Amino acid sequence: MAFRPPAALWAVLLAPFVGLAAILVEYLTGILLLYLRTRKLVTRATVHGSYAVAAQVEVLDIVSVLAVVVGEELILRQLLFRLLAGDLALALWAVIPLCAVAYAANHLSFGLASAIAKLPSGLLYVLLFYVSGLSVLVVVIAHATQNLTLLAWSRLRS
Secondary structure (H helix, E strand, O other): OOOOOOOHHHHEEEEEEEHHHHHHHHHHHHHHHHHHHHHHOOOOOOHHHHHHOOOOOOOOHHHHHHHHHHHEEEEHHHHHHHHHHOOOOOOHHHHHHHHHHHHHHOOOOOOOOHHHHHHHHHHHHHHHHHOOOHHHHHHHHHHHHHHHHHHHHHHOOO
Protein backbone atom coordinates (compact mmCIF):
# COMPACT_ATOMS: atom_id res chain seq x y z
CA MET A 1 0.00 0.00 0.00
CA ALA A 2 1.30 3.40 -0.93
CA PHE A 3 0.24 6.95 -1.63
CA ARG A 4 0.67 6.84 -5.41
CA PRO A 5 0.48 10.23 -7.14
CA PRO A 6 -2.64 10.74 -9.25
CA ALA A 7 -2.58 10.12 -12.98
CA ALA A 8 -3.57 13.75 -13.58
CA LEU A 9 -3.68 17.01 -11.64
CA TRP A 10 -7.38 17.43 -12.45
CA ALA A 11 -8.11 14.51 -10.10
CA VAL A 12 -6.57 16.38 -7.15
CA LEU A 13 -8.51 19.52 -8.05
CA LEU A 14 -11.74 17.54 -8.41
CA ALA A 15 -11.34 15.69 -5.09
CA PRO A 16 -12.69 18.39 -2.70
CA PHE A 17 -15.76 18.82 -4.91
CA VAL A 18 -16.38 15.07 -4.80
CA GLY A 19 -16.17 15.26 -1.00
CA LEU A 20 -18.80 18.02 -0.96
CA ALA A 21 -20.93 16.06 -3.45
CA ALA A 22 -20.75 13.09 -1.08
CA ILE A 23 -22.42 15.20 1.61
CA LEU A 24 -25.19 16.08 -0.82
CA VAL A 25 -25.83 12.53 -2.04
CA GLU A 26 -25.89 11.20 1.52
CA TYR A 27 -28.35 13.96 2.49
CA LEU A 28 -30.61 13.21 -0.49
CA THR A 29 -30.44 9.48 0.21
CA GLY A 30 -31.42 10.17 3.81
CA ILE A 31 -34.40 12.24 2.67
CA LEU A 32 -35.51 9.42 0.38
CA LEU A 33 -35.15 6.80 3.12
CA LEU A 34 -37.17 8.91 5.57
CA TYR A 35 -39.85 9.49 2.95
CA LEU A 36 -40.12 5.78 2.16
CA ARG A 37 -40.40 4.98 5.86
CA THR A 38 -42.78 7.75 6.96
CA ARG A 39 -44.42 8.98 3.72
CA LYS A 40 -43.52 12.49 4.89
CA LEU A 41 -40.98 14.77 3.28
CA VAL A 42 -38.38 15.60 5.92
CA THR A 43 -35.60 17.91 4.74
CA ARG A 44 -33.97 18.98 8.01
CA ALA A 45 -30.27 18.20 7.86
CA THR A 46 -28.45 16.89 10.90
CA VAL A 47 -24.89 15.79 11.45
CA HIS A 48 -24.20 12.65 13.45
CA GLY A 49 -23.98 13.42 17.16
CA SER A 50 -20.41 12.13 17.43
CA TYR A 51 -19.27 15.27 15.60
CA ALA A 52 -21.08 17.69 17.92
CA VAL A 53 -19.61 16.66 21.28
CA ALA A 54 -17.77 19.97 21.75
CA ALA A 55 -18.42 23.60 20.95
CA GLN A 56 -15.40 24.22 18.72
CA VAL A 57 -13.01 22.31 16.49
CA GLU A 58 -9.79 21.32 18.21
CA VAL A 59 -6.53 20.13 16.64
CA LEU A 60 -7.12 16.64 18.05
CA ASP A 61 -10.50 16.54 16.26
CA ILE A 62 -8.83 17.28 12.93
CA VAL A 63 -6.06 14.74 13.54
CA SER A 64 -8.64 12.10 14.52
CA VAL A 65 -10.74 12.73 11.42
CA LEU A 66 -7.68 12.53 9.19
CA ALA A 67 -6.48 9.31 10.84
CA VAL A 68 -9.86 7.64 10.34
CA VAL A 69 -10.06 8.85 6.72
CA VAL A 70 -6.57 7.59 5.87
CA GLY A 71 -7.29 4.23 7.52
CA GLU A 72 -10.62 3.79 5.75
CA GLU A 73 -9.20 4.70 2.38
CA LEU A 74 -6.12 2.49 2.67
CA ILE A 75 -8.21 -0.51 3.71
CA LEU A 76 -11.60 -0.02 2.05
CA ARG A 77 -10.38 1.52 -1.16
CA GLN A 78 -6.77 0.68 -1.96
CA LEU A 79 -6.34 -2.72 -0.29
CA LEU A 80 -9.82 -4.04 -1.08
CA PHE A 81 -9.77 -2.78 -4.67
CA ARG A 82 -6.39 -4.36 -5.34
CA LEU A 83 -7.42 -7.60 -3.63
CA LEU A 84 -10.62 -7.90 -5.64
CA ALA A 85 -9.29 -6.64 -8.99
CA GLY A 86 -5.76 -8.03 -8.75
CA ASP A 87 -5.58 -11.10 -6.55
CA LEU A 88 -9.11 -12.36 -7.22
CA ALA A 89 -9.17 -11.03 -10.81
CA LEU A 90 -12.77 -9.85 -10.54
CA ALA A 91 -14.14 -7.68 -13.30
CA LEU A 92 -14.28 -3.93 -12.73
CA TRP A 93 -18.10 -4.00 -12.88
CA ALA A 94 -18.02 -6.22 -9.76
CA VAL A 95 -15.12 -4.57 -7.93
CA ILE A 96 -16.62 -1.06 -7.91
CA PRO A 97 -19.96 -1.96 -6.26
CA LEU A 98 -18.29 -4.40 -3.86
CA CYS A 99 -15.96 -1.65 -2.64
CA ALA A 100 -18.93 0.72 -2.23
CA VAL A 101 -20.86 -1.91 -0.24
CA ALA A 102 -17.85 -2.57 2.00
CA TYR A 103 -17.56 1.17 2.67
CA ALA A 104 -21.26 1.37 3.52
CA ALA A 105 -21.08 -1.72 5.75
CA ASN A 106 -18.23 -0.09 7.65
CA HIS A 107 -20.78 2.51 8.81
CA LEU A 108 -23.39 0.05 10.14
CA SER A 109 -22.49 1.08 13.69
CA PHE A 110 -24.27 4.38 12.93
CA GLY A 111 -27.42 2.49 11.93
CA LEU A 112 -28.80 0.84 8.82
CA ALA A 113 -30.10 4.10 7.35
CA SER A 114 -26.65 5.67 7.69
CA ALA A 115 -25.01 2.68 6.03
CA ILE A 116 -27.48 2.84 3.13
CA ALA A 117 -26.82 6.57 2.78
CA LYS A 118 -23.09 5.77 2.50
CA LEU A 119 -23.62 3.62 -0.61
CA PRO A 120 -23.69 6.49 -3.14
CA SER A 121 -20.74 8.28 -1.54
CA GLY A 122 -18.85 5.00 -1.44
CA LEU A 123 -19.56 4.67 -5.14
CA LEU A 124 -18.33 8.23 -5.75
CA TYR A 125 -15.13 7.53 -3.86
CA VAL A 126 -14.32 4.24 -5.59
CA LEU A 127 -14.99 5.81 -9.00
CA LEU A 128 -12.71 8.71 -8.08
CA PHE A 129 -10.08 6.21 -6.99
CA TYR A 130 -10.35 4.41 -10.31
CA VAL A 131 -10.31 7.48 -12.58
CA SER A 132 -7.41 9.01 -10.63
CA GLY A 133 -5.20 6.09 -11.64
CA LEU A 134 -5.71 4.25 -8.32
CA SER A 135 -4.37 7.15 -6.28
CA VAL A 136 -5.59 6.77 -2.72
CA LEU A 137 -4.28 10.26 -1.99
CA VAL A 138 -6.98 11.79 -4.19
CA VAL A 139 -9.71 9.88 -2.36
CA VAL A 140 -8.22 10.83 1.01
CA ILE A 141 -8.52 14.49 -0.02
CA ALA A 142 -12.17 14.00 -1.04
CA HIS A 143 -13.11 12.03 2.07
CA ALA A 144 -11.26 14.42 4.38
CA THR A 145 -13.08 17.34 2.76
CA GLN A 146 -16.39 15.65 3.50
CA ASN A 147 -15.61 14.75 7.10
CA LEU A 148 -13.90 18.03 8.00
CA THR A 149 -16.78 20.00 6.47
CA LEU A 150 -19.28 18.03 8.53
CA LEU A 151 -17.14 18.52 11.64
CA ALA A 152 -16.97 22.27 11.14
CA TRP A 153 -20.69 22.46 10.31
CA SER A 154 -21.69 20.52 13.43
CA ARG A 155 -19.55 22.71 15.68
CA LEU A 156 -20.79 25.97 14.13
CA ARG A 157 -24.39 24.87 14.68
CA SER A 158 -23.95 24.02 18.38
